[in-house]
Amino acid sequence: MKRAMKRDMELTIGHLYPDLLNLYGDRGNIACLMKRCTWRGIHARTIGFESEDEVDFSALDIVLLGGGSDREQMLVCEKLKKIRRDFQDYVEDNGVVLAVCGGYQLLGKYYKTKDGTIEGLDLVDIYTEQGEGRLIDNIILKSPLCEMPVVGFENHGGRTYIGKNRPFGKVLYGSGNDSESGCEGVLYKNVIGTYLHGPLLPKNPQICDHLIKKALERKYGSADLAPLDDRQEQEANTYMIKRLMR
Ligand code: GLN
Numbered sequence: 633m634k635r636a637m638k639r640d641m642e643l644t645i646g647h648l649y650p651d652l653l654n655l656y657g658d659r660g661n662i663a664c665l666m667k668r669c670t671w672r673g674i675h676a677r678t679i680g681f682e683s684e685d686e687v688d689f690s691a692l693d694i695v696l697l698g699g700g701s702d703r704e705q706m707l708v709c710e711k712l713k714k715i716r717r718d719f720q721d722y723v724e725d726n727g728v729v730l731a732v733c734g735g736y737q738l739l740g741k742y743y744k745t746k747d748g749t750i751e752g753l754d755l756v757d758i759y760t761e762q763g764e765g766r767l768i769d770n771i772i773l774k775s776p777l778c779e780m781p782v783v784g785f786e787n788h789g790g791r792t793y794i795g796k797n798r799p800f801g802k803v804l805y806g807s808g809n810d811s812e813s814g815c816e817g818v819l820y821k822n823v824i825g826t827y828l829h830g831p832l833l834p835k836n837p838q839i840c841d842h843l844i845k846k847a848l849e850r851k852y853g854s855a856d857l858a859p860l861d862d863r864q865e866q867e868a869n870t871y872m873i874k875r876l877m878r
Contacts, residue, residue: 642675643847646692648735651682652708656785656830658698658732664833664840665694672858674844683711689722693847697735699829702745702789705734709750712738716753723755728847729823732832736817736825737790745789756820758797760790763810767791770876771808771828773801773816778838783872784828792827794818800826805876822846835869837862 647662662678669676681687689695700708712719723729729739737743740758743750752759766789773782782801791810799809800817808816808827817826824843826832833840841857848855 641673641848641852642677643669643693643844643851644691645676645678645694645696646687646689647678647680648687648695648697649683649708649711650680650698652704653698653700653735655699655701655733656787658696658829660831661696661698661730661732661833661840664831664837665696665844668837668840668860669844671860674848683708687715687718689715689718689727692722692727693851694728694730694843695719695722697729697731697738699733699735701734702743702747702750705738705743705750706748708734708738709752712753713751716755719753720755723821723823726822726846726850728843728850730832730843731823731825733786733788733827733829736827737788737792739818739823739825740792743790756797756818756823756825758792758794758818758825760792762789763791765789767807767811767827769806770872771806771816772804772873772876773806773808773828774804775801775839777801777819777824777842778836780836780838780866780869781873782828782832782836782839783869784826784832784835785830786827787829788827792818800824822850835865837865
């Protein structure tokens with residue numbers, strides 16, 4: 633039974649450049665955010681900003697930046713320069729961000745590929761360099777953000793170096809940021825950067841709720857999320873962990 637909470641709360645999700653950064657159905661993360669809000673009686677809406685649109689960060693509570701190929705990242709990098717200052721103000725003001733794979737790389741200073749260097753937003757003190765071969769597999773992490781291990785899928789040629797920043801999780805199975813450090817992703821203020829593609833939030837509802845909670849706390853000062861029935865998600869999580877960690 634999905635329980636309702638206060639009716640007058642609302643969240644606006646900004647989806648940046650769905651026309652360019654849209655690999656592996658990253659859009660499913662938006663559907664999950666929307667559903668888990670509406671099941672609780674929180675009004676949720678999504679604004680998609682295509683590459684030519686103006687972005688008004690003051691109207692946004694959660695920002696999603698998806699994954700893309702090197703070619704698309706190169707194109708997006710030009711657009712990002714225009715919004716960099718406003719995006720930075722949003723992040724420093726504890727704005728909630730989920731940046732996946734190509735989007736995660738773009739949060740940093742640069743992404744150096746064999747065809748040139750893509751300038752990043754420099755919102756988080758990290759950088760990425762293309763390595764030998766791609767890191768492609770399922771992945772399992774232990775994240776400080778939730779009890780359930782985080783399960784997902786990664787596919788990236790870039791290796792990301794996060795310096796002294798906190799990782800999104802410790803790798804239990806898979807490669808993560810660089811296949812050596814044992815770390816995956818990055819946490820900075822209310823930003824999550826991660827290589828976990830596709831249905832990250834449907835597979836890991838606790839991460840979805842973490843983002844909703846942080847966005848509500850920023851907007852309304854507090855958040856008390858009613859629990860939802862996540863038995864199926866829990867079973868799917870357990871299945872993957874048993875399958876991969878045998
Ligand atoms: N182009 C980047 C890389 O290969 C990110 C790819 C992606 O978003 N899957 O590292």
